[in-house]
Amino acid sequence: MRILHVITGLGMGGAEQQLRLLLRHLPVTCDVLTLTDAGSVARGITADGTRVTDLGMAGNRDIGVLPRLTRLIRAGRYDVVHTHLYRACLYGRLAARLAGVRAVVATEHSLGDSQMEGRPLTAGVRALYLAGERLGRLTVAVSPAVGSRLHRWGVPWQRIRVVPNGIDTDRFRFDPAARAAARARMGLPADAFVVGGVGRLTEGKRFDVLLRAAARLPEDVRVLLVGAGPRERELRRLAGRLGLTDRVRFAGETAHDDGGAEQAAADLPSLLAAMDVLASPSPEEAFGLALVEGLACGLPVLYSSCPAIEGLPAGERVNSSYCASHPDSFARALHGLRRSGAPRHRPAATAVRHYDITRSAGRLTDVYASLLSGPNQEVKTR
Numbered sequence: 001m002r003i004l005h006v007i008t009g010l011g012m013g014g015a016e017q018q019l020r021l022l023l024r025h026l027p028v029t030c031d032v033l034t035l036t037d038a039g040s041v042a043r044g045i046t047a048d049g050t051r052v053t054d055l056g057m058a059g060n061r062d063i064g065v066l067p068r069l070t071r072l073i074r075a076g077r078y079d080v081v082h083t084h085l086y087r088a089c090l091y092g093r094l095a096a097r098l099a100g101v102r103a104v105v106a107t108e109h110s111l112g113d114s115q116m117e118g119r120p121l122t123a124g125v126r127a128l129y130l131a132g133e134r135l136g137r138l139t140v141a142v143s144p145a146v147g148s149r150l151h152r153w154g155v156p157w158q159r160i161r162v163v164p165n166g167i168d169t170d171r172f173r174f175d176p177a178a179r180a181a182a183r184a185r186m187g188l189p190a191d192a193f194v195v196g197g198v199g200r201l202t203e204g205k206r207f208d209v210l211l212r213a214a215a216r217l218p219e220d221v222r223v224l225l226v227g228a229g230p231r232e233r234e235l236r237r238l239a240g241r242l243g244l245t246d247r248v249r250f251a252g253e254t255a256h257d258d259g260g261a262e263q264a265a266a267d268l269p270s271l272l273a274a275m276d277v278l279a280s281p282s283p284e285e286a287f288g289l290a291l292v293e294g295l296a297c298g299l300p301v302l303y304s305s306c307p308a309i310e311g312l313p314a315g316e317r318v319n320s321s322y323c324a325s326h327p328d329s330f331a332r333a334l335h336g337l338r339r340s341g342a343p344r345h346r347p348a349a350t351a352v353r354h355y356d357i358t359r360s361a362g363r364l365t366d367v368y369a370s371l372l373s374g375p376n377q378e379v380k381t382r
Helices: 014-025 040-048 065-076 086-098 123-133 144-153 176-186 207-214 232-241 268-274 289-296 327-340 350-355 357-373
Strands: 002-009 029-036 052-054 080-084 104-108 138-141 160-162 193-198 221-226 248-252 277-280 301-303 320-322
Touching: 002 014, 002 065, 002 086, 014 029, 014 040, 014 289, 014 357, 029 040, 029 065, 029 086, 040 052, 065 086, 080 086, 080 357, 086 104, 086 123, 104 357, 123 144, 138 144, 138 357, 144 160, 176 268, 193 207, 193 268, 193 289, 193 327, 207 221, 207 232, 207 327, 221 268, 232 248, 268 289, 277 289, 277 327, 289 301, 289 350, 301 327, 350 357
Parallel strands: 002 029, 002 080, 029 052, 080 104, 104 138, 138 160, 193 221, 193 277, 221 248, 277 301, 301 320
Antiparallel strands: none
16 A cells, blocks of 8 residues: 655644654555645655655745646556645545545544634635645544634535544653653753643634643643744843743754654653653644643643543543633642652653554554545544
């Protein structure tokens, strides 16, 4: 079985890194084509042994990419074309059809109630998305919540599969030596109570809520933000206005995977180990991968939206708590966790077994097989 993955870009991002991790575990032959931005994740995928082709697309309306993409699909004689992210789904589905490939699947990584990949969900965006969706056979939703949103838009249940994101659980196992080293590297006192946030520094992630919550807490509380994005400068200014300049650390982008291209100075597992709690004040998420990684590291997690946790049976939502996306709500929860003290040993939450990458890769392989074996069968979203 030959699979072509078409993705909008391969810079540092959640969907991009999830694709790299899946490629390591899929038992099929894969190539990757990126429309633009063959960045650090592209170099990592290449180092892992998968071929990456960059089409160098100039912008959303660079329709000249379509015939080139069609020729590449036809020449590769692929059994399945799998698209990721909005622009790649539009161009990739159409090109696959033109190339004569009917086994076309798309993964919807980031559909929220009011936005997709940071863009507002206008009537035009929705109409164009649905027009593209009809050119494929199936859409993979990364959570039941995303599957339900797709269905509310008008995508039939029989065209939806739910395949949750996955993580390499062993990589996130708590390591006290990594904790000490990361704290020393980031200038965090050994006895500080460290509140972590992981994700793109964008408006929708609402990391300003964490800073305002920290300003209500004692001075031993520190904030460690892992990620980069357009709101970094504004968040730094806010930290200054709140008197938190010496209590906030910006770690920038980090590598999710060891080895490979452009290994960051500090990787995500070690930074998670340095934290005492992981907090996500984002009011709208499609999955919540960073929180699952935090649970794998044994961290308590606070969230305003996390379908990965909300989709679990009630008895398995241990070590996690809902907080309204407001500074007072997070301040109260963080104050309680600070008073309780961080555990000396941090076993992974049992719930993370639901999101092991080998399980996700196996379910995706089943999706590919179903595309090639006959008519789609209706599936449940849980």
